[in-house]
Amino acid sequence: MWKNKKFIFCILFVSIFFSSESFSKTVKDIVVGKVIIHPFAQDQLEVGSNICGSQHSSPSASGPHIRNGVRINIANHVKIGAIWDFGPAPGGQMRLFEGAASYTGLKHFQFSVGVFNPSFGLSSMQPRGDSIFPERASVATITRGLAAGANRQAVQALFYGNYYHLAISGTAGTAGPGKDGNQRAIVFRSVILPIHTQSFLMHIGISGEWVFQPSHKSSMAGGVSFSDTPENGDGLNDKYIKTGNIPAKNAGAFGLEGAIAWRKLLLTSEYYNLIVNTKTNSRINRQNFYGWYITAAYTLVGEPRAWKSTSASFTSPSCDQKVPTFCHGTGVIELATRFSQMDLESSDVSGGKQNIWSVNINWYPLDIIRISMDYSHTKYYQKENYRDSDSILSMFQVYF
Template identity: 25%
Template sequence: MPVRRLRTGLALTLAAALWPPLSVGAAEGPRGPYGERLTIDERGITLTFPDEAAKLRIGGRLQLDFGAAGLRQVGLPEPFSNNIAVRRSWIESYLTIGKTLELAFQYDFAEPTRPISDAAIGWKGIPDTILTVGNMKEPFSLDQLISDNNTVFTERSLADAFAPARNFGFAIGRRMGDWTAVVGVFGGNANTGIRSEGVSAAARLTAAPINTDAQVLHLGISGNYRSLPQNEAPLQLSARSEAFLFARPFVNTGDIRDAASIGRIGLEAAYRHGPVLIQAEYIRTEIERFDGARALSFQGGYIEASVVLNGQGRRYALTPDYGTTYAIFSGVRVGDAERVSNGGFGVFELAARFSAIDLDDGPVRGGIEQDVSVGLNWYPDRNVRLMADYIRSHAAPSAIAGGRTIDADTFIGRLQFYW
């Protein structure tokens, strides 16, 4: 990461740390000439017009990663190019007009190639239905759809290599009691060219047969199919061993230049009982190739468990404000009594995960990796989180080791502010 971007991120992080609303609660200014009200609190800066005819909220997130890694095999390159880096440095804005229209824009100053994250318009004029157009997440994978602010670990699992993430398109989502369904059609990413990556059709269906304040049972299935244009940028799949600071991935298919399409199917399940959350996914990916070449098949998955040691469990949210993020789990809440600014000790969360990915099939020897992770999260106050993860990785064969095995021990810490 360039020094200039790192310094900018550090400056923004320090500014956020010193920003009073993160620790002293809401501050409300006088009403404006049209009766509008300006509020500054843990949700950012909010401008609300009378009768909530319109509301503008400006927020952001800052994530600073630091850590170290050691490879047990000799003669391999250094795993980290930097031991500290800004993971995300976002500014985001949300404009609500009446009860039917939501506009969202997110920009990441720490992302050199895809700084625009969400840039979307959602319409809620039909009961229990949201129509969204713009750059947003395709409806695929519970792990991917959960916000970066609220993931249990610093990074998503190895299987996230198969998730399509954000692209430009149109989606329709509907809630039917404890069921949700989302379908959409997408092109490429708004940052790199909407027409440059073929066309994708995506769908996700979820059910919550148990959905109470004390317990939630979540089940889901998602599918995604994308046609790929010939003679464009080759397809490549890789996983960065669940740590942003790694200079290169341990497993990598390399360029698949004859890929004609990529299809994915994902199965997901989660169970929350009070402060305990167990979550698992399996994703299978099929790649069709031009000129009748044999198709390629890859797979991955994870299972993780977390427990909030002295607070409430993660809430289950069936409906978003816009977009495709239906039926997901939100972040850990910090009650007034637990806030360090009120004399408390914060809230602690303990977690463990096993994840695996298989990128070996036919002529493609991308490698097979298994990671075991344990993590501890501390929420000293609202809008602040300190994370510490240990990851034990085993990759065989590894793309960066000339087909040899790689074993790595990694520690990753993160300082996070969000509002």
């Protein structure tokens, strides 16, 4: 862990530099005529380890998400995002996180092109700065990575309002380092709010993606693969659940999402079925995988999470006193728990099965700073192989 002291110091220095003015006020936009420039920072430092079980690890530190840039609004008609991902630190690959232009001059519509995260799934559309847990549930990570994750080259048409969100996208490969540059897919999402009152909200949606041209090298057939590290990012690089490459003719993921917000309580859940069609000896075989999660979050101090129509997701909790520092003298506090399951076992593929139960506390001493503490219990099964572990993860995040 001491090898990472220099890295930890650099992360903290960058975070303080970006937020120095925010100890007295929120980071302000830069306004030049009809152009509004919004600085963007999403920098995380995580320290975690497995504390007991069949998998032990020493405490380790990393910066899994270090992203900085700007978002520009021109006369409320054009939005431009320019954000650079400095890669997981230490030693990660740098790449373009967002480089997109959107036309918003037509009411209730938004048309986007470039490198961005197309609309798919509730958890996927919550930026990491607004996420309830430091890391997404495995089913969200795996499904979005198929055709709708970050760094994705895409075009999108979005129709949205106070009670609905409908998006359809065409996606290609990821920008920068990667092996899916020649992939082609269609992604869609539809969300409605059948009930929306001052104290109660119901969110119902469906999402789907279909890869009709899997990524491939010139000398190899196309293929897809599914894998994920433990959800709490406990410092291990091991991917317990992993299928390896599956030679695929096509593949997709389809699922349901739902949420109920009542006063300061928020319940969210998603379920997805993954389909991979493989071709062997002129015969089509279908592999089916599935995963789901359910989350409960309660805002103990502060204003609860609010729904955003442009992303059909929920913001971070905020201070109900309209001050950026130490709401009610303590800061905003949120408690959460989550249970998730990911099953990558099928007739021909054995990628393992994972169950994870987690509890988490989020503390926002300032409006742009978040400190989290997460405990997770993981059970992993693959044929006769069984592992279990208990892990703790702490996170320091600057997000604006």
